[in-house]
Every structure is written in structure tokens, then in C-alpha cells.
Amino acid sequence: MQTRKILLSEDEMPRQWYNILADIKMNPPLGPDGKPVNPEALAAVFPMNLIEQEVSTERWIDIPEEVLKVYSIWRPSPLVRALSLEKALDTPAKIYFKNESLSPPGSHKPNTAVPQAYYNKVFGIKKITTETGAGQWGSALSFACAQYGIECKVFMVRISFDQKPYRKSMMAVWGGNCIASPSNETKAGRDALEKDPNTPGSLGIAISEAIEAAISDETGQTRYSLGSVLNHVLMHQTVIGLEAKKQLEKVGEYPDVIIGCAGGGSNFSGLSLPFVYDKLNGKQIDIYPVEPSACPTITRAPFVYDHGDTAGYTPLLPMHSLGHGFVPAPIHAGGLRYHGMAPIVSQLVSEGIMEAKAVTQLEAYKAGIIVARTEGIIPAPETNHALACVIDEAKKAKEEGKEKVILFNWSGHGLLDLAAYDNYFSGKMKDFILTDEEMLKSEEIFANYPKPALLKNR
Ligand SMILES: *Cc1c(COP(=O)(O)O)cnc(C)c1O
Numbered sequence: 001m002q003t004r005k006i007l008l009s010e011d012e013m014p015r016q017w018y019n020i021l022a023d024i025k026m027n028p029p030l031g032p033d034g035k036p037v038n039p040e041a042l043a044a045v046f047p048m049n050l051i052e053q054e055v056s057t058e059r060w061i062d063i064p065e066e067v068l069k070v071y072s073i074w075r076p077s078p079l080v081r082a083l084s085l086e087k088a089l090d091t092p093a094k095i096y097f098k099n100e101s102l103s104p105p106g107s108h109k110p111n112t113a114v115p116q117a118y119y120n121k122v123f124g125i126k127k128i129t130t131e132t133g134a135g136q137w138g139s140a141l142s143f144a145c146a147q148y149g150i151e152c153k154v155f156m157v158r159i160s161f162d163q164k165p166y167r168k169s170m171m172a173v174w175g176g177n178c179i180a181s182p183s184n185e186t187k188a189g190r191d192a193l194e195k196d197p198n199t200p201g202s203l204g205i206a207i208s209e210a211i212e213a214a215i216s217d218e219t220g221q222t223r224y225s226l227g228s229v230l231n232h233v234l235m236h237q238t239v240i241g242l243e244a245k246k247q248l249e250k251v252g253e254y255p256d257v258i259i260g261c262a263g264g265g266s267n268f269s270g271l272s273l274p275f276v277y278d279k280l281n282g283k284q285i286d287i288y289p290v291e292p293s294a295c296p297t298i299t300r301a302p303f304v305y306d307h308g309d310t311a312g313y314t315p316l317l318p319m320h321s322l323g324h325g326f327v328p329a330p331i332h333a334g335g336l337r338y339h340g341m342a343p344i345v346s347q348l349v350s351e352g353i354m355e356a357k358a359v360t361q362l363e364a365y366k367a368g369i370i371v372a373r374t375e376g377i378i379p380a381p382e383t384n385h386a387l388a389c390v391i392d393e394a395k396k397a398k399e400e401g402k403e404k405v406i407l408f409n410w411s412g413h414g415l416l417d418l419a420a421y422d423n424y425f426s427g428k429m430k431d432f433i434l435t436d437e438e439m440l441k442s443e444e445i446f447a448n449y450p451k452p453a454l455l456k457n458r
Pocket residue numbers: 107108109136137227228229261262263264265266267268335336380382383411412413
């Protein structure tokens with residue numbers, strides 16, 4: 001029998017995260033005056049210890065013992081050889097994936113929720129506010145806050161709140177308090193409802209609400225937490241790629257192709273950044289973030305300075321963006337409905353170190369079902385986008401007759417997304433593809449914004 005799972009013992013779990021800011025140059029975030037923001041300016045939003053991580057240029061950051069203890073509930077995650085999928089596709093490619101669906105909330109998100117809750121706790125914070133798209137982040141943060149005894153308040157994008165009621169139940173089990181966004185509790189929410197009472201909501205609006213709720217708490221003991229996009233979030237996720245590297249070494253393999261779905265860019269970066277380090281040092285690897293065609297930030301939107309949220313509370317971040325006012329079509333992959341992309345991913349795509357791909361949701365589900373029927377795990381709608389690209393690459397390897405090693409991230413399971421699968425089977429699911437006119441509109445918004453530079457990271 002061929003080995004399917006490559007496992008690490010708990011002793012072999014990485015003791016440090018990899019911080020790519022030691023190895024690449026980035027454009028700074030800008031304040032309202034157009035000048036680089038002073039980290040202290042963010043102190044009302046995030047605890048200082050996490051702000052220090054956000055701007056650190058140390059290559060390795062120690063993972064605290066108290067975080068390792070919680071990680072050990074589900075980490076190290078298995079590296080799985082997708083033997084059945086390979087056989088079904090009759091491909092010479094070897095396909096490996098990190099199974100991040102095995103965490104208690106069912107996705108990669110607790111890899112950063114746990115350290116964020118921990119650092120808030122150490123800093124004396126009693127309550128964390130956040131937004132959630134499909135509900136994975138809200139449930140991951142509720143789980144993490146329960147581990148350290150912190151209160152958690154979640155603003156959930158309206159369309160997912162209605163489509164995925166069980167995510168809210170999960171948050172409640174872990175003690176999290178979840179409400180639909182836009183809500184009447186914040187000015188940002190009331191403004192959005194006034195503009196369109198039937199809005200499906202967006203991550204941008206929910207982020208504005210959560211930040212406002214944190215900074216307006218007069219006790220000073222509430223902070224905000226973001227589940228993707230920021231540098232420290234991507235760094236916490238590198239535990240995925242660091243484990244994968246060790247696991248591949250055990251079987252004498254190295255990836256030719258790395259694939260992950262990209263919403264804000266965190267699970268994809270978690271897997272790929274430790275390998276980007278190798279690529280910057282001369283390795284040949286094709287690295288593909290895959291996004292939905294309905295929300296094409298890195299494949300079609302410009303590299304600009306934009307706000308991370310709709311109300312413009314965040315500094316201007318250098319990123320590929322559809323514009324902070326953009327409300328994506330109601331696709332089922334709620335975790336991929338974000339107007340921007342992590343600055344690190346945006347910079348690396350703009351400089352040709354990674355190559356962005358987009359797939360439609362029908363392509364994504366078609367691939368997801370092929371994989372569910374072979375590998376068994378029902379993928380999250382977000383993961384399906386990566387799977388469409390994995391199948392394409394495996395077919396390409398067959399045409400070229402190459403025994404390529406493909407590594408991808410299985411970011412989460414879809415057990416709370418079954419209604420979306422029903423939609424697919426009944427033929428009700430539609431594709432949404434932005435027209436060139438709609439894309440041009442998003443370019444026009446940025447006419448008067450500062451432009452980030454290419455920094456020759458390669
Ligand atoms: C949130 C989520 C994503 C998208 O977020 P990233 O920050 O791009 O990783 C992808 N897959 C799953 C399962 C998610 O929960």
C-alpha cells in the first residue's frame with residue numbers, strides 16, 4: 001500500500017513563524033496625510049504587541065508556549081498525497097495537500113485566531129471585535145477567545161448570516177456574540193443601510209463596523225482583530241508551509257507548483273511564503289493564488305493604495321483593489337468576497353514572483369465534486385477555487401508527460417456549506433463575471449490616490 005498521509009509528531013511542530021518582511025521590500029501603509037503611518041497611530045485598534053509584529057523585519061518570530069499548547073489540539077496537520085484524485089485524473093503529477101480542515105472550526109483560520117487572542121490577553125484586553133464573511137473567521141476567533149477567556153463580538157456579512165445560520169450557532173457554542181452586518185449598532189452600518197436597505201453586505205462594511213465598535217469602547221479594553229490581509233496574520237499562517245516543507249523533506253520531494261485559494265490571501269500565503277523564500281534564493285517554483293472571477297482583485301484590478309474597509313477607517317494599504325466601495329456579487333465562497341488583497345501578495349504578484357489565476361464558481365464546484373468523490377473530504381466553497389486550478393495543472397502535467405509535484409492548501413471543509421452544493425446540483429447556481437466597463441469604473445476611483453511602487457524584490 002502506498003503511503004497517503006505524511007505526519008509530524010507534536011515535537012516536530014515549528015517553534016517559530018517565518019516573517020517574509022525580512023526578505024522583501026514593501027510600500028508602507030499611508031495615513032490620511034499621505035505620509036507613512038506611525039505604528040502608534042494604530043494603538044486604539046490593535047494591541048501594541050501585535051502592531052510590533054505587523055512592522056517587524058525579524059525573519060523568525062518565536063511562537064509562544066501558550067499558543068503551541070492550543071495549536072497542539074489539531075496541529076501538526078497532515079500532509080496528504082491525493083492518490084485517488086491522481087488516479088481519477090490519470091496524471092503523472094504527484095498531488096499533495098495540507099489538510100487544514102481538521103481544526104475545531106474546520107479551516108486554517110485558528111492558526112492566526114489563537115495567537116491574536118493570546119497577544120490581546122497578554123496585553124490586558126477583555127473583548128475583541130471582528131467581522132466575518134462566510135463565518136469561518138468569526139467561529140475561529142470565538143474558539144480562540146474561549147481558550148483564553150476573552151469576550152468576542154462578530155459582525156457577520158448579511159448574505160452569509162442568512163445563508164449559513166449554523167456558523168452563528170458554532171460561535172454561540174464557543175461563547176461568541178454574532179450579529180448581521182450592516183447593523184444598526186454603528187454609524188458605518190447605519191450609513192450602509194440608508195444607502196441600500198437590502199444590501200447583501202460586504203466584508204468592507206463589516207470591517208468598518210467592527211473597528212468602530214472597538215475604538216468607541218470607552219473602557220479602552222476592547223480591540224479589533226482581522227482574520228486576513230495584514231502582515232502579522234499571514235506570518236501566523238506560515239506554520240502551514242513550514243510544516244509542509246518538513247513533511248515533503250521526509251519523502252524526498254520538493255514542489256514544482258504551489259496553489260491556494262485567495263480571498264484576503266492568508267491561507268495561500270501561509271502555505272507559499274516559506275517557499276517564496278526559496279524562490280527568491282533561486283528555486284524554480286510556479287506559485288498560483290486563485291481567486292473568484294466575480295471578485296477579481298489580483299487578476300484584473302489595479303495595484304493601488306486603498307482602504308481596507310468601506311468607511312475608510314483603516315490606513316491606505318498598497319494592494320490590488322476593486323475599490324473600498326465595491327460590493328461583490330453574492331457568490332457562495334463568502335471568504336473570497338473581499339475588495340482588496342493582502343499587500344504582501346499584491347506586491348509579489350505585481351513583481352511576477354507569483355501568478356494570479358481566477359475561476360468561476362461553477363468551475364470551482366465542478367472541481368470540488370470531483371475531489372470530494374475521490375479524496376472523500378467535502379471542500380469549502382473557497383477551497384474549490386484552488387481545486388479547479390489543481391485539476392488544470394494535473395491535466396497539463398499529463399499533456400506534457402511531466403511528473404510534476406503539485407502542492408496545494410485544503411483551506412477548510414464544506415460541511416456547513418451544503419446548501420451551496422444543493423444549489424449547484426439543482427442548476428440554480430450562476431456565474432458572475434465583471435464586465436470591462438465595471439472594471440474601468442473601479443480604475444477611475446483611484447485617479448487621485450497615491451500609487452505604490454515596484455521594488456525589485458526579484
Ligand atoms: C476565510 C477562508 C478563505 C479565504 O481567506 P484567505 O485569507 O484568503 O485565506 C479560504 N478558505 C477558507 C476555508 C476560509 O475559511
